[in-house]
Amino acid sequence: MAVTMRDVAKKAGVSPVVVSRVLHGRASTVRVSPSTAERVRQAAQELGYRCNVFARSFRDGQTLNIGILHGIGFARPVFSQGSRYFAALMDGLIEGAFRHGYSVTLCPKLMGGSPAEGINDGRFDGLVWYSTMPVEENLRMLLASRVPLVLIHTPSSLLQDRFPSVRCDNVGGIRLAIEHLWNLGHRRIAYVTEESTPFMETQERIAAFRKWMAEFGAPVDESDILACPGSRHAETIDRYLSEGPRHTALVCQHDGVADAVIRRARLFGIRVPEHLSVVGFDSTAFCDEVEPPLTSVSQPLVNIGSQAIDLLVRCIRGETPEPFDLVLPCGLDVRGSTATPASHPKVD
Amino acid sequence: MAVTMRDVAKKAGVSPVVVSRVLHGRASTVRVSPSTAERVRQAAQELGYRCNVFARSFRDGQTLNIGILHGIGFARPVFSQGSRYFAALMDGLIEGAFRHGYSVTLCPKLMGGSPAEGINDGRFDGLVWYSTMPVEENLRMLLASRVPLVLIHTPSSLLQDRFPSVRCDNVGGIRLAIEHLWNLGHRRIAYVTEESTPFMETQERIAAFRKWMAEFGAPVDESDILACPGSRHAETIDRYLSEGPRHTALVCQHDGVADAVIRRARLFGIRVPEHLSVVGFDSTAFCDEVEPPLTSVSQPLVNIGSQAIDLLVRCIRGETPEPFDLVLPCGLDVRGSTATPASHPKVD
DNA sequence: GTGAAAGCGCTAACAC
DNA sequence: GTGTTAGCGCTTTCAC
Numbered sequence: 001m002a003v004t005m006r007d008v009a010k011k012a013g014v015s016p017v018v019v020s021r022v023l024h025g026r027a028s029t030v031r032v033s034p035s036t037a038e039r040v041r042q043a044a045q046e047l048g049y050r051c052n053v054f055a056r057s058f059r060d061g062q063t064l065n066i067g068i069l070h071g072i073g074f075a076r077p078v079f080s081q082g083s084r085y086f087a088a089l090m091d092g093l094i095e096g097a098f099r100h101g102y103s104v105t106l107c108p109k110l111m112g113g114s115p116a117e118g119i120n121d122g123r124f125d126g127l128v129w130y131s132t133m134p135v136e137e138n139l140r141m142l143l144a145s146r147v148p149l150v151l152i153h154t155p156s157s158l159l160q161d162r163f164p165s166v167r168c169d170n171v172g173g174i175r176l177a178i179e180h181l182w183n184l185g186h187r188r189i190a191y192v193t194e195e196s197t198p199f200m201e202t203q204e205r206i207a208a209f210r211k212w213m214a215e216f217g218a219p220v221d222e223s224d225i226l227a228c229p230g231s232r233h234a235e236t237i238d239r240y241l242s243e244g245p246r247h248t249a250l251v252c253q254h255d256g257v258a259d260a261v262i263r264r265a266r267l268f269g270i271r272v273p274e275h276l277s278v279v280g281f282d283s284t285a286f287c288d289e290v291e292p293p294l295t296s297v298s299q300p301l302v303n304i305g306s307q308a309i310d311l312l313v314r315c316i317r318g319e320t321p322e323p324f325d326l327v328l329p330c331g332l333d334v335r336g337s338t339a340t341p342a343s344h345p346k347v348d
Numbered sequence: 349m350a351v352t353m354r355d356v357a358k359k360a361g362v363s364p365v366v367v368s369r370v371l372h373g374r375a376s377t378v379r380v381s382p383s384t385a386e387r388v389r390q391a392a393q394e395l396g397y398r399c400n401v402f403a404r405s406f407r408d409g410q411t412l413n414i415g416i417l418h419g420i421g422f423a424r425p426v427f428s429q430g431s432r433y434f435a436a437l438m439d440g441l442i443e444g445a446f447r448h449g450y451s452v453t454l455c456p457k458l459m460g461g462s463p464a465e466g467i468n469d470g471r472f473d474g475l476v477w478y479s480t481m482p483v484e485e486n487l488r489m490l491l492a493s494r495v496p497l498v499l500i501h502t503p504s505s506l507l508q509d510r511f512p513s514v515r516c517d518n519v520g521g522i523r524l525a526i527e528h529l530w531n532l533g534h535r536r537i538a539y540v541t542e543e544s545t546p547f548m549e550t551q552e553r554i555a556a557f558r559k560w561m562a563e564f565g566a567p568v569d570e571s572d573i574l575a576c577p578g579s580r581h582a583e584t585i586d587r588y589l590s591e592g593p594r595h596t597a598l599v600c601q602h603d604g605v606a607d608a609v610i611r612r613a614r615l616f617g618i619r620v621p622e623h624l625s626v627v628g629f630d631s632t633a634f635c636d637e638v639e640p641p642l643t644s645v646s647q648p649l650v651n652i653g654s655q656a657i658d659l660l661v662r663c664i665r666g667e668t669p670e671p672f673d674l675v676l677p678c679g680l681d682v683r684g685s686t687a688t689p690a691s692h693p694k695v696d
Numbered sequence: 697g698t699g700a701a702a703g704c705g706c707t708a709a710c711a712c
Numbered sequence: 713g714t715g716t717t718a719g720c721g722c723t724t725t726c727a728c
């Protein structure tokens with residue numbers, strides 16, 4: 001077995017408290033003479049003693065560990081495929097956690113179908129939950145959380161204002177996309193969405209799209225919202241493209257969708273951006289990798305992750321973070337997937 | 349505070365052991381009458397009791413948690429930038445861990461400059477260490493590990509055969525790259541390496557390159573090995589390219605290097621693959637994203653991660669995995685970055 | 697200056 | 713069938 005404080009104490013001829021005091025500086029009421037301290041250190045060294053952080057955490061009732069919750073109904077997150085959405089978010093979460101001295105744990109219980117028992121199992125000082133399409137079941141479980149929790153992509157109001165939240169300004173982001181396309185001369189613009197749940201960012205972006213298109217003077221109807229059901233969106237995209245796109249530009253729910261659209265378009269001989277402009281959402285490094293480079297609304301994902309942890313750590317400390325609902329601005333990274341439409345003159 | 353077994357016991361009018369027996373099925377010597385069991389369940393339900401897994405782990409002396417060790421001298425791994433090497437490896441590690449019911453933890457202590465104190469701190473049932481360029485200091489720390497450990501990219505022999513290992517067949521992989529280029533007609537082929545440490549895969553690949561080039565009948569010398577010092581490899585690449593490449597094809601240490609080469613080449617008006625063929629190493633999804641798509645030796649990274657966990661779990665169970673040193677074969681994914689050299693006829 | 701006691705939440709072993 | 717004891721490794725409290 002591992003060598004414990006008791007072993008060190010025995011060897012040094014003192015009690016465990018003294019060892020705690022000397023080696024970890026924790027038993028603050030205890031005073032130790034320099035010579036004893038030296039003896040303890042010596043013994044620890046010789047035995048190769050290492051503090052059992054796990055035992056300490058158990059006693060302290062704090063684990064210095066943050067759990068990542070993944071929405072139910074999603075598969076376990078994958079880093080190596082698709083757009084870099086999750087990768088960027090994780091980078092932010094890890095950066096933030098490390099900065100505060102916390103570990104980050106991916107736990108099968110928290111990422112499986114039923115995180116309920118994982119949430120309050122004592123291993124986590126706090127949790128981060130991100131989901132772009134929460135379902136009622138999710139929300140109920142989260143409300144049962146006894147540990148501090150921060151929401152990403154989901155406004156606090158959706159969970160009775162019990163947990164702070166971080167998300168981006170979807171409305172402003174969509175406006176940037178439309179404005180950009182509009183200025184290039186596009187008038188027939190569609191929105192492509194992957195899935196659709198009754199609330200949240202998906203809907204927020206669609207609503208923003210409707211709103212701004214109307215304000216720009218080109219109100220849209222149902223046929224301008226392309227909804228691709230989760231599993232088989234290539235199919236939906238193909239159907240749309242095969243009839244020859246009715247629009248000159250597409251705004252996509254996220255970069256993965258935009259990438260899919262571009263790849264399918266290529267198969268139909270539709271060139272981007274010459275025949276069709278495409279705008280993504282997230283603007284991770286992925287956008288620079290694909291061809292053509294993807295014009296995309298930038299959501300500060302790394303920052304969102306990092307700031308979510310800042311909020312979480314405050315909650316763990318018992319504070320009430322201020323602001324409680326963090327909305328970060330979006331930008332627009334113009335790359336190569338958007339251009340003046342073939343049939344329209346450029347407008348300034 | 350959280351509700352504990354004692355609270356439930358009290359409410360149900362029984363002792364904690366009974367609760368343990370009923371709710372977790374753990375106190376196997378204890379027999380409980382159906383009616384008592386029901387009372388306990390009722391009480392637990394009403395109080396919203398959740399088993400404190402942390403406390404249980406403490407008692408059991410097993411955490412069901414695996415720590416990921418990142419070589420010293422590296423920065424903390426980043427998912428959202430560069431090639432998808434780390435992403436793919438992590439996907440495999442997570443998949444394997446989840447399959448066995450283990451969590452995966454990224455801990456600042458294990459990823460910082462001095463993981464020594466993190467290694468034996470009781471929080472991990474096992475560790476996975478990956479590093480493409482270990483230094484002596486790394487190795488000494490690893491040898492001090494009291495918990496099971498699996499090496500990725502590093503043969504067991506480098507650590508006194510104390511830990512099992514997983515890596516790919518670098519020699520075979522490099523052969524595939526050379527063979528492919530040779531068949532296309534390339535004869536002047538260079539190897540581009542990012543960093544160089546006295547041992548390990550970097551050296552193994554370089555050695556393999558020398559060996560196979562000689563066997564194919566085109567022995568190389570120092571000037572055919574392009575070594576780019578870690579921080580500023582763009583500079584080294586630029587210097588090489590600016591003189592007009594002396595070779596018709598480059599084999600690169602990994603996809604990130606290959607990508608860098610291609611991007612720099614573009615700035616010099618050197619087209620890939622028309623003027624210069626480039627082969628990467630790893631062949632993650634990254635290769636399909638870049639332009640041109642990158643021909644690359646495929647290293648089964650996801651599989652390596654997954655199998656590393658299989659080995660680790662066996663060690664945790666006290667078994668000695670067989671085989672102890674796992675070497676997985678490489679493949680070659682031919683994409684768009686390699687072609688017949690301009691100056692050479694195609695050879696079959 | 698130093699040590700003894702007590703307890704974090706859980707469960708194996710044993711007693712009744 | 714059910715309860716008591718004891719202990720995982722650590723640290724706080726308090727007594728000496």
